Amino acid sequence: MNLKQLSESLGLSQTTVSRALNGYPEVREETRLRVLAAAEAASYTPNAKARRLATGRAMAIGHVMPLTGKEELVNPIFADFIAGAGEVYAREGYDLLLSMVPAEGTEAAYRQMAANASVDAVMVQAPTMDDPRVPLLQELGLPFLVHGRTGAPEGYSWLDVANIRAFRRATELLLDLGHRRIALINGQESLDFARRRRMGFEQAMGARDIAPNPLWMRSDVMTEQYGYRAACEMLDAHDRPTAFLASSIIPAIGIRRAAGERGLRIGKDVSIICHDDSLSYMGNEGTLAPDGPAFTATRSSIRAAGQRCAEILLSLIDDPTQPPIQELWETDLSLGRSTGPAPVG
Amino acid sequence: MNLKQLSESLGLSQTTVSRALNGYPEVREETRLRVLAAAEAASYTPNAKARRLATGRAMAIGHVMPLTGKEELVNPIFADFIAGAGEVYAREGYDLLLSMVPAEGTEAAYRQMAANASVDAVMVQAPTMDDPRVPLLQELGLPFLVHGRTGAPEGYSWLDVANIRAFRRATELLLDLGHRRIALINGQESLDFARRRRMGFEQAMGARDIAPNPLWMRSDVMTEQYGYRAACEMLDAHDRPTAFLASSIIPAIGIRRAAGERGLRIGKDVSIICHDDSLSYMGNEGTLAPDGPAFTATRSSIRAAGQRCAEILLSLIDDPTQPPIQELWETDLSLGRSTGPAPVG
DNA sequence: CCTTCTCTCCAAAGCGCTTTGGGTTGCCCG
DNA sequence: CGGGCAACCCAAAGCGCTTTGGAGAGAAGG
Numbered sequence: 001m002n003l004k005q006l007s008e009s010l011g012l013s014q015t016t017v018s019r020a021l022n023g024y025p026e027v028r029e030e031t032r033l034r035v036l037a038a039a040e041a042a043s044y045t046p047n048a049k050a051r052r053l054a055t056g057r058a059m060a061i062g063h064v065m066p067l068t069g070k071e072e073l074v075n076p077i078f079a080d081f082i083a084g085a086g087e088v089y090a091r092e093g094y095d096l097l098l099s100m101v102p103a104e105g106t107e108a109a110y111r112q113m114a115a116n117a118s119v120d121a122v123m124v125q126a127p128t129m130d131d132p133r134v135p136l137l138q139e140l141g142l143p144f145l146v147h148g149r150t151g152a153p154e155g156y157s158w159l160d161v162a163n164i165r166a167f168r169r170a171t172e173l174l175l176d177l178g179h180r181r182i183a184l185i186n187g188q189e190s191l192d193f194a195r196r197r198r199m200g201f202e203q204a205m206g207a208r209d210i211a212p213n214p215l216w217m218r219s220d221v222m223t224e225q226y227g228y229r230a231a232c233e234m235l236d237a238h239d240r241p242t243a244f245l246a247s248s249i250i251p252a253i254g255i256r257r258a259a260g261e262r263g264l265r266i267g268k269d270v271s272i273i274c275h276d277d278s279l280s281y282m283g284n285e286g287t288l289a290p291d292g293p294a295f296t297a298t299r300s301s302i303r304a305a306g307q308r309c310a311e312i313l314l315s316l317i318d319d320p321t322q323p324p325i326q327e328l329w330e331t332d333l334s335l336g337r338s339t340g341p342a343p344v345g
Numbered sequence: 346m347n348l349k350q351l352s353e354s355l356g357l358s359q360t361t362v363s364r365a366l367n368g369y370p371e372v373r374e375e376t377r378l379r380v381l382a383a384a385e386a387a388s389y390t391p392n393a394k395a396r397r398l399a400t401g402r403a404m405a406i407g408h409v410m411p412l413t414g415k416e417e418l419v420n421p422i423f424a425d426f427i428a429g430a431g432e433v434y435a436r437e438g439y440d441l442l443l444s445m446v447p448a449e450g451t452e453a454a455y456r457q458m459a460a461n462a463s464v465d466a467v468m469v470q471a472p473t474m475d476d477p478r479v480p481l482l483q484e485l486g487l488p489f490l491v492h493g494r495t496g497a498p499e500g501y502s503w504l505d506v507a508n509i510r511a512f513r514r515a516t517e518l519l520l521d522l523g524h525r526r527i528a529l530i531n532g533q534e535s536l537d538f539a540r541r542r543r544m545g546f547e548q549a550m551g552a553r554d555i556a557p558n559p560l561w562m563r564s565d566v567m568t569e570q571y572g573y574r575a576a577c578e579m580l581d582a583h584d585r586p587t588a589f590l591a592s593s594i595i596p597a598i599g600i601r602r603a604a605g606e607r608g609l610r611i612g613k614d615v616s617i618i619c620h621d622d623s624l625s626y627m628g629n630e631g632t633l634a635p636d637g638p639a640f641t642a643t644r645s646s647i648r649a650a651g652q653r654c655a656e657i658l659l660s661l662i663d664d665p666t667q668p669p670i671q672e673l674w675e676t677d678l679s680l681g682r683s684t685g686p687a688p689v690g
Numbered sequence: 691c692c693t694t695c696t697c698t699c700c701a702a703a704g705c706g707c708t709t710t711g712g713g714t715t716g717c718c719c720g
Numbered sequence: 721c722g723g724g725c726a727a728c729c730c731a732a733a734g735c736g737c738t739t740t741g742g743a744g745a746g747a748a749g750g
Contacts, residue, residue: 019738047736047737053736055738
């Protein structure tokens with residue numbers, strides 16, 4: 001069933017039927033109801049492909065997912081972020097177009113999307129300090145929203161968490177617990193959030209006149225093995241940290257593994273604080289009596305961020321001329337069982 | 346730049362230019378080269394929306410991602426699976442349309458996709474025993490591929506791993522190590538793979554005349570907390586298992602946490618075998634001298650499965666009349682450090 | 691009674707591509 | 721030399737929708 005058939009069956013023109021269905025005012029209310037009823041009865045759905053061509057709108061949002069590193073790792077936080085964004089898109093009638101490309105092909109992917117207008121806007125994730133995507137998308141005139149910030153966070157829309165404050169506060173907590181030997185297991189420093197978190201760490205340490213040990217500051221792709229290996233090396237050295245600050249729950253799990261293998265008790269011999277994106281399957285919320293959250297963590301739901309990012313992006317499409325929208329989210333510092341007073345000696 | 350302009354600039358008809366670009370034989374080679382050069386020079390890209398309308402092909406594959414459970418969990422294995430599939434789609438010029446819907450909305454989502462032909466085929470993930478999506482998609486005439494199988498795996502295409510054999514073999518390994526008190530931390534039994542894995546476990550136990558302890562057989566959404574809580578309960582009982590078989594590395598991490606908190610050494614006091622989907626950030630491959638894989642595991646790369654599933658699905662689109670394609674993948678049983686002889690006493 | 695709006699509704703022109711159904715040309719062959 | 725056949729190329733008809741530019745019918749106004 002298409003518009004033509006539907007309009008013929010109603011004895012109306014395609015114009016009128018189209019307008020009735022799309023809520024235009026040039027059609028009598030009585031007629032509109034008749035059209036809606038007929039459409040419902042015939043279970044008519046406008047052909048999306050035709051509509052896209054006619055309107056020029058793609059009714060789709062592009063997410064370009066770069067496969068990083070030579071092993072082309074897939075960041076698990078994308079799943080939750082996309083889930084959040086996807087809900088909003090679905091609700092608003094937008095499709096989510098996912099494009100998996102090797103890191104070096106991202107520019108081409110965006111150019112392609114802009115050239116044939118296959119999306120109305122794009123979401124930019126995991127921005128680097130000096131991310132080339134920002135100027136590129138501005139040049140292409142494609143509306144976009146950055147989840148995170150670049151080094152120069154002006155002139156474009158973004159949503160980010162207050163990384164500096166989050167890690168400063170986490171560090172202060174460790175310091176208050178008496179820890180002085182604190183390791184930072186960070187993400188890749190090319191990513192803006194990692195740099196900010198390091199700054200937060202350094203600020204808190206500096207405020208107490210403690211010089212961070214450079215051997216205890218690592219930065220890499222945040223896998224479980226990375227956390228594990230880094231912790232192994234540090235814990236096996238004669239001079240070892242009493243606390244770890246990790247940029248994600250994933251490497252934190254690796255740190256826990258390393259500690260566990262060495263018979264070190266978490267929250268007693270070794271403390272861990274991590275940033276927790278509230279990943280579905282890694283649930284660190286546990287409020288059940290005995291088992292509270294496993295990790296003390298700076299928390300911010302990546303899923304909620306995805307939802308809000310989608311909302312902002314859609315509003316950007318509706319009015320591309322509006323001034324940039326920028327949102328900074330505070331994190332929660334939630335106490336779990338992975339922190340305790342620094343061991344004496 | 347569109348086809349009309351390009352053809353005018355070349356002094357050719359749209360027909361000829363279109364054919365030249367699309368590799369049809371009715372155009373002289375010399376002309377074709379001229380057209381290709383001009384298109385290249387003008388950086389002409391055919392408008393995807395127009396092409397879709399004209400051809401009727403969506404050049405897109407649908408992935409419907411149900412948000413399960415009341416907390417709408419996002420399964421992290423989807424990220425790696427989609428990454429694998431996405432690579433293939435990109436290579437073949439297909440878009441990946443991701444649709445996030447609450448579990449009860451999946452049927453509507455598929456009907457919608459079929460009705461307005463917004464995708465050429467769909468991928469079905471995590472099938473249940475008696476999955477309604479199979480008959481639905483057959484009714485809708487939408488090509489599809491199931492990753493996994495339903496209870497009645499006939500008459501449609503699928504790709505699955507040999508779950509029964511995988512878990513039978515894993516169980517045999519534990520039995521050979523002297524374990525008799527083995528717990529099964531399985532996925533939801535409504536999912537077909539979980540049932541098969543249980544069967545594998547039971548077969549191996551039965552073959553040695555050992556009756557599994559029903560208290561040690563759990564089945565639920567495979568979160569870290571689920572593994573943790575199940576292990577806590579079992580390990581705190583006076584009668585406790587010496588080995589765990591887990592359906593995913595995620596709950597296995599929870600089991601490890603529970604054991605670690607109780608001072609139990611993994612691979613000594615407690616053995617763990619899990620199924621490992623080779624999730625990027627959970628890398629369990631580690632072949633470096635001291636640290637081998639953390640977990641002994643039945644392994645099968647979910648990413649590779651995604652790639653292969655995409656290839657099969659695309660071939661199904663090319664020829665929808667071909668007989669069903671069914672592929673059963675064997676898993677590797679890779680020894681890690683989480684297994685050891687059953688403790689005596 | 692005629693003009694001017696306001697309501698409703700319609701015919702037709704796109705959107706940019708693919709594809710059908712021919713037309714020319716030029717060459718080969720009897 | 722005329723008919724037949726490739727080889728090339730083209731005009732035009734869609735694909736199914738939106739949207740522009742009216743048109744007809746009453747109602748309101750003078």
